[in-house]
Structure formats: C-alpha cells, structure tokens
Amino acid sequence: MKEKTIYEHLREKGLSRRDFMKLCGTIAGMMGLELAPPVKALGKLAHPTPAEVVAQALTTKPKLPIIWLEFQDCAGCSEAISRSSSPLLSKLVLNDIAIEYHETLMAAAGFQAEKAKEECMKKYWGKYVLVVEGSPTLADDGIYCVVAGKSNLDLLKEAAAGAAAIIATGNCASFGGIPAAHPNPTRAVGVADLIKDKPVVNIPGCPAIPEVTTGTILHFLVMGELPKTDELKRPLPFYGNTVHDHCLRRPFYEAGKFAESFDDEGARKGYCLYKLGCKGPTTYNACAGLKWERGLSYPVQSGHPCLGCSQPHFWDGGGFYEGQSAPTIIPDKGSTATLVGAGVAVGAALAGVNAIKKNRAKKALTKNAGPEAKAEPEPKKEA
Amino acid sequence: MNWTEILTFSRGPLLHVALMIFIVGMSYRLVRVLLLGWERDRVPNKGSKIWGVILNYLKGLVVLPFIPWVRRTFRNNALTFIAGGLFHLSLFVVLAFGTAHILVWKSLCGISWKSLPTPVVAFFSATGIISLIVLLINRLTHPVLKILTKLPVWINWVMVFLPMVTGFIMARHLWFRYEVIFSLHLISVSLLLIWIPLGRISHFLFYFFSKTIHGAQAGKRAIVP
Numbered sequence: 001m002k003e004k005t006i007y008e009h010l011r012e013k014g015l016s017r018r019d020f021m022k023l024c025g026t027i028a029g030m031m032g033l034e035l036a037p038p039v040k041a042l043g044k045l046a047h048p049t050p051a052e053v054v055a056q057a058l059t060t061k062p063k064l065p066i067i068w069l070e071f072q073d074c075a076g077c078s079e080a081i082s083r084s085s086s087p088l089l090s091k092l093v094l095n096d097i098a099i100e101y102h103e104t105l106m107a108a109a110g111f112q113a114e115k116a117k118e119e120c121m122k123k124y125w126g127k128y129v130l131v132v133e134g135s136p137t138l139a140d141d142g143i144y145c146v147v148a149g150k151s152n153l154d155l156l157k158e159a160a161a162g163a164a165a166i167i168a169t170g171n172c173a174s175f176g177g178i179p180a181a182h183p184n185p186t187r188a189v190g191v192a193d194l195i196k197d198k199p200v201v202n203i204p205g206c207p208a209i210p211e212v213t214t215g216t217i218l219h220f221l222v223m224g225e226l227p228k229t230d231e232l233k234r235p236l237p238f239y240g241n242t243v244h245d246h247c248l249r250r251p252f253y254e255a256g257k258f259a260e261s262f263d264d265e266g267a268r269k270g271y272c273l274y275k276l277g278c279k280g281p282t283t284y285n286a287c288a289g290l291k292w293e294r295g296l297s298y299p300v301q302s303g304h305p306c307l308g309c310s311q312p313h314f315w316d317g318g319g320f321y322e323g324q325s326a327p328t329i330i331p332d333k334g335s336t337a338t339l340v341g342a343g344v345a346v347g348a349a350l351a352g353v354n355a356i357k358k359n360r361a362k363k364a365l366t367k368n369a370g371p372e373a374k375a376e377p378e379p380k381k382e383a
Numbered sequence: 384m385n386w387t388e389i390l391t392f393s394r395g396p397l398l399h400v401a402l403m404i405f406i407v408g409m410s411y412r413l414v415r416v417l418l419l420g421w422e423r424d425r426v427p428n429k430g431s432k433i434w435g436v437i438l439n440y441l442k443g444l445v446v447l448p449f450i451p452w453v454r455r456t457f458r459n460n461a462l463t464f465i466a467g468g469l470f471h472l473s474l475f476v477v478l479a480f481g482t483a484h485i486l487v488w489k490s491l492c493g494i495s496w497k498s499l500p501t502p503v504v505a506f507f508s509a510t511g512i513i514s515l516i517v518l519l520i521n522r523l524t525h526p527v528l529k530i531l532t533k534l535p536v537w538i539n540w541v542m543v544f545l546p547m548v549t550g551f552i553m554a555r556h557l558w559f560r561y562e563v564i565f566s567l568h569l570i571s572v573s574l575l576l577i578w579i580p581l582g583r584i585s586h587f588l589f590y591f592f593s594k595t596i597h598g599a600q601a602g603k604r605a606i607v608p
Contacts, residue, residue, distance in 0.1 A: 231385045231386070232385060232387065242561060244561070253501070254501060255500060255501060255502070256482065256498060256499065256500035256501030256502065256503075256504070257500075258482060258498070274482065275482065275485075275486065275498075281561045281565075282387075282390065282561055282562045282565065311387060312387055312388070312391075313391065317391065317394075318394070322486075322490060323483070323486025323487070323489065323490065324483075324486070325483035325484070325486045325487055326486050326487055326489070326490030326491075327394060327395070327398045327399065327402070327487070327490065327491075328391075328394045328395040329395050329396065329398070329399040330399075330490055330491060331399070331402060331403065331406070335403075336406060339403055339406040339407050339410070340406060340407075340410045341410075342407050342410070343406065343407040343408065343409065343410025343411040343412075343413075343414065344410050344411070344414050346407075346411050347410065347411040347412070347413070347414030347415045347418070348414055348418065350415065351414065351415055351418035351419075355418075355420075
C-alpha cells in the first residue's frame, strides 16, 4: 500500500488548506529559503516560490522517520524542542514528521522501547534521519555511557549505518561540549569525529536553538539533502553570521560605549557587553535573529554576554567573563618570576664570562706591551 | 585545522610561549646592557640630577612632539620627526586606550581603565599605519638611509606593521571573517613578542634607562639636556 503523504496526515488531523499553506510559508521562512535552488527532491521544477517548494514536498512525500539518540547530555536540546516557542514547527516535527524513537519523550520504556527502535530501523533502513544529542565517549570502549546494555559507540555505529543523514544537535553532539571540557575524562568527541561515511550536520548551541534543529530536519525533508554547511559542518542558513553581526547592541560597540559591570550606568543604558566577556564576535549562531521564546529575547538582549556556546570547546576558551581579547593562558606571578630569574641568570652568567675574557685580554695586552706600556703614564705627569 | 582551532591555538599556547620568550629575552637583554659597566662620573654636582631627568622626559616624551621648535631635529628632518612622532603617539594611544587592549592589560595585570571612543582609537590606529608607510617610503628613497638600512631594519618594520594592520582590519570588521583576522593578529603579535628581544625594538625598554641616565648626567652638570 502506498504510504500516506505528510499533507494527507495533516488533513486527517483536521488541518485546513489555508492553514497548510500558512505552514508551508512558515517552514520556508524557517529554512531561510529566499529563492529556491534547483530542488533535488522535486525533480525539474522551474523557479517556484519557497512556499510552493515546501508545499510540493509535503504533498508528495511520506513522513520522515527520525531516530533520536541521547548520549552524554543533559537533555536540554530535547527540552528546548519540546518547549519551543514555535509550537507549530515543534508539533510538526514531534508528531507529524515524525520521531519514531526518543528515549526522553517516548511513552514506551525498557525492552518495549528498544524493540520499537529496532523495528523502525529495519523498516526505514537507509531512509531515516538520525538525530544525536549528547557526546559519544571513546574512553574504555564507550562504557561510560551505556543504554540497554550497549555502549554508546555501538549504538551510534549501529544506528548510523542505516541513516540517510545524521544531525548532531547541541554542542555536546557537535564538538564534545561540556563532557569534553578539560580534562575530558571520558574522551568525549563530536559525532562527526566518529562517523565519516554519512552526511553529518552540526547544530551546536547549549542548547541548540529548537527552530534551527527543526529547520534543518525540514530542510532535509523538503530538499532531500542537508543544507550547505561551513567548515565546522554547521548549516549556513543559521550559522552564516556571528552573534555580533546582528547584535542589537552593535551600535554601542562601534561607538565605543561599553558596560563596565553588570549594574553600572552603561549596563542600564544597554551598552555593549564586550568588556564583560561577550564572545559574540567569534560566535556563529542565529540567536540574534531567531531569538528565544517566540522572538522575545536572547542572552545579549537580556543583559548577559554571549558565552560562545555554538563554538567548539567554548567551555575551555577562557573565563566567561574574561574579555575575548585576553590570552587564555596567563603566566602567574611564580612563573613570571622564574622566567625573569632565568633571563637574569643567563645574562649575568654571560656578562661574567665576558668580564673574565675582558680581564684576561687586558692582562695579556699589558704583558705583551712590556715595560713600554708601564712607562706610558710618566709623560702625562710631566705634562 | 580550521580557523577556530587556529584561533584557540594562537590565543592560548602560541601567545603564552611568545610571552615567555619575551620575558626571558628582555630580562636577559637588560642584564647584559646593565652589566656592560660604565665609568664613574667624577664631575662635581653643580645642579639637580632629578630636575635633569624630569626635563629630559618632558622634552623627549611630553613636549617634544607638540612643540616642534624645542629641538633642532624638526628643522633638520621634518618628515622623520613628524611621522616618527605620530607613529609612537598612535601606538601608545591604541595600546593603552583601545578597548581590546585594555582587556589584555586587565587579564595580565589585574587593572583596567576607561577606553577611548572607538572612532578616536581607529583614527590613531590609521595614523600609525600611515606614518609607518611614510617612514618606509622615506627609507626606501632617502639616499643615505638606503645605504644604512640592513635586513634587521626591514624585519623590524614588517614585525611592527603586521600587528598594526591586522589589528585595524579586525577592529573595523573589514574583509575577513573575525576569527581569521583575530588569529592573524595574534600570530603577528606573537612573532613581534619573540622578535623584540632579538632586535632594536627593545629600545621601548632601554629608552627609559638611557633617558634617565642622560637626564641625570645633564642635571649634574647644570645644563639643559
């Protein structure tokens, strides 16, 4: 029997055609589609509008099965999705697209849940999208994160083998995140460090912005491929600009007006938070554009400097409240004194050797000159 | 290796090693110069050593760049004097009052102060860069300077120019991605820190010693330094 399309599913649930078109427009906007590129998923389609591209995909494609695995994480990214400010999108992804396996959200538990996953993988082998939240761990064959008696490494390799694409959501799955912070006892790494034979996209953030995760999933659904990425495998529609680029405090940065502390006059006036440790200039994320809570606000707007949570190893990149220009390794008083001492010691030693050489040379000169040299001062006296 | 990793490396280990070499190198150079020894100054004290030192600093650091007729240098070699003066002044303003640099001093010394408005710092930064280019052209075209200039001088110029120009591009957000130009700035600064003890840019420290000693000698003889 032919599988039902997403549109048919939605119609069955009572979605009107008008609402469907609204949804398509929202999805197109969320995906950052301005002018649709040639659409692989739809065959030859000459310059359709972005909403039409989405509509075409939803009316012709069946549900996109998603398997969502969690490794070393806090479930914050799942939490963010489930409380997403755009209920339409998260509902679409959670209920209609649809997530077949998610340890935190699914009703099933234990053997029942594992069985559901195995059946899903078998049924949709080569077609499902694997979303990974949390970092895989390499130390001691991955025994520090075990689910249903299997190490996270085995679970990841097993699920990745049948995946059409892999989405690593959150900084942990993307780059190792907080579990990979120094000294990284479990040898946590990003998913892309382990899986090389499948397309992987990173959605870093702590947590990842839910609209970015859903937007990327929808991009795969609509276009049939993952979005274009930067050198860190982050989708360019969402990570093409820095937080600083779109910051609403940017004019104050340009004018050189900075908050010196969290409660000074500058902070109250909304001045730039660069001096309070903002990492916005080097952080690529869509915070300043999409924001949180239905576009209500984001950290910098609320008065807190950007932590750089979508960048690799942000946890070890200097103090959160240290200026970004400050060196990350600062010589302490003891080591500075040792270095000065070393320089002084070598300098003094060489100066000593030099002095000895000079004296010897002087003596040798006096010796060679003989009595004439000694007699030299006498004419001076006469003068 | 991507630019984010290069930035992490240049902000961390590279800058750290460069700072260590700088501290050891400058301590070494200072001791070597101080231990060269000097002759005892047997001239009887006719004036005030301290006044001589103060006067010397006033003329050299404070008054000199702003009152051009104080010294004959201005009459003899105006271009070197103006460009050189502006370069040193600009460098000082940018290093001492640029916001990003204040954060560096804060992390190293624990103290910070108010920064100048960004456009003012940008103006001085551009002035410094233009001055340096003018000095280079002067050196390339001046018949005597051309003969006197050897390889270390060219290296000095490049070592100072690179941090200044990368810093300006970074602060103005021009052309490059921020982490790329930030990394290049830090790499060039690290190279400069390593180079300073080896070359004549170390005069930034020796200057104060020579200025003090010459001022004291002049003051002792009751003459204007």
